[in-house]
Amino acid sequence: MCLPSCGDGAPPCPLGRTCDAPLGACRAEADDCACTDGDTGTCARADDDGNACTGTRSCGANQRWTCDAASPAPELCTPTDIDEDCDGITNEDCPF
Ligand SMILES: [Ca+2]
């Protein structure tokens, strides 16, 4: 199975993919399974709120895409200018 699974208990599908309930997997518009060595592109991981962290994907072992995007996490109030929850705003609701 080359598609990310989805449904009960599984993380939400990445951007550009939708959950195919009967299949129980995230289906994409294109280029799901195979890639060619040296291929790169962009990718994202999203949460239930629609926030998405973007990253770079590259062609890994067995010609499968790997994605280095972080998963959205609760925003942390640290002075590092990191947008942990990937809503596009850094350190929102922080007292500084
Ligand atoms: Ca944020």
Ligand SMILES: [Ca+2]
């Ligand atoms: Ca932060």
